[in-house]
Amino acid sequence: xxxxxxxxxxxxxxxxxxxxxxxxxxxxxxxxxxxxxxxxxxxxxxxxxxxxxxxxxxxxxxxxxxxxxxxxxxxxxxxxxxxxxxxxxxxxxxxxxxxxxxxxxxxxxxxxxx
Amino acid sequence: xxxxxxxxxxxxxxxxxxxxxxxxxxxxxxxxxxxxxxxxxxxxxxxxxxxxxxxxxxxxxxxxxxxxxxxxxxxxxxxxxxxxxxxxxxxxxxxxxxxxxxxxx
Numbered sequence: 001x002x003x004x005x006x007x008x009x010x011x012x013x014x015x016x017x018x019x020x021x022x023x024x025x026x027x028x029x030x031x032x033x034x035x036x037x038x039x040x041x042x043x044x045x046x047x048x049x050x051x052x053x054x055x056x057x058x059x060x061x062x063x064x065x066x067x068x069x070x071x072x073x074x075x076x077x078x079x080x081x082x083x084x085x086x087x088x089x090x091x092x093x094x095x096x097x098x099x100x101x102x103x104x105x106x107x108x109x110x111x112x113x114x
Numbered sequence: 115x116x117x118x119x120x121x122x123x124x125x126x127x128x129x130x131x132x133x134x135x136x137x138x139x140x141x142x143x144x145x146x147x148x149x150x151x152x153x154x155x156x157x158x159x160x161x162x163x164x165x166x167x168x169x170x171x172x173x174x175x176x177x178x179x180x181x182x183x184x185x186x187x188x189x190x191x192x193x194x195x196x197x198x199x200x201x202x203x204x205x206x207x208x209x210x211x212x213x214x215x216x217x218x219x
Contacts, residue, residue, distance in 0.1 A: 040182065077170050077177040090163050093185050097162060 007068035016073055020086045024111050025055035028070055029080040033057040040092040041080045047099045053108050085111040117146040117176045129172040130154040133191045145181035152187065153194040162188070 020026060025048070031037030033045050033055075048055050060067040060079055067079075074081050074088045082089045084107055089095065098104035119139045126135055134153035141147035150169065157165045165188040170177065177183065189197070 038182075040184075075167070077174075078183060088163075090166065094162055094166060 007065065008072040009069070012066070012069045013073060016069075017086075020083050023056045024085055024114075025053055025108065026083045027055060027057045027080055028060050028083070029057055030059070030061050032059050037061060038079075040078075043092055044080045044082060044095050047095060047104070051099075051105055051108055053112065084108065085114060117148075117179050119148065122148055122150070122173065122176055122180075125176060126150070126152060126169070126172055130156045130168070134194060140184065141181065146176075146179055147182040148180065149184040149186050152185070153189045153191055155191055157188055157190045 027033075027041075027044055027048065029036060029038070029041035029044065031041055033049075036042035036045050045057070058066070060070060070079075070081060071077055076088065076091060078091055080092055080095075082091070082095050089104075089107065090098070095104065098107070119137050123135060123137045126132060126137070130152065132152045132154040134151070136151040138149040139147070140149050152169065156168055160168065166185050169185050169188060170183075173180070173183070
């Protein structure tokens, strides 16, 4: 994993595994879905809202340990980070590209049925 | 030392040998923020997530002080060439390749 260097404890990894197995769509972001605190996070919230799927948001600004740990967990250096069905889907650019191509809708529909 | 546009350009050039590279400084005063459009054969056979990971990994050192990085394009040289005529003049691209217009892989 790049960056962070030991920010992800085994306990945190286990908690994240569990949380992501129980929640099909999770956006780790700056702010929350009612009040995004960054343009990239806001873009992802608007995309998910428009696709009308239930999803959770986790505000990484409230917990710096989680913020650093997530970078290792996802092997991704920036936020937002979108998880679908327990798997890392991508950051803002990937989410937007997949939304534009229709792929995101498909992936989400599949996740909802699983 | 902060990260500069030139620094990002130099790192990506040496690590990914892009055939096309555009780095735009998009920082609006809140710190190093860049948008990258890159064409490289390193992306051959890779899905979009993997391509972005390649760029992130190449910039691992810079990412420590980059505030925001947007990868607007990560294309293979072939995808780039296929796109060019379509955007400028449609006529020469008459012999359409068999693959559909997959803008996103």
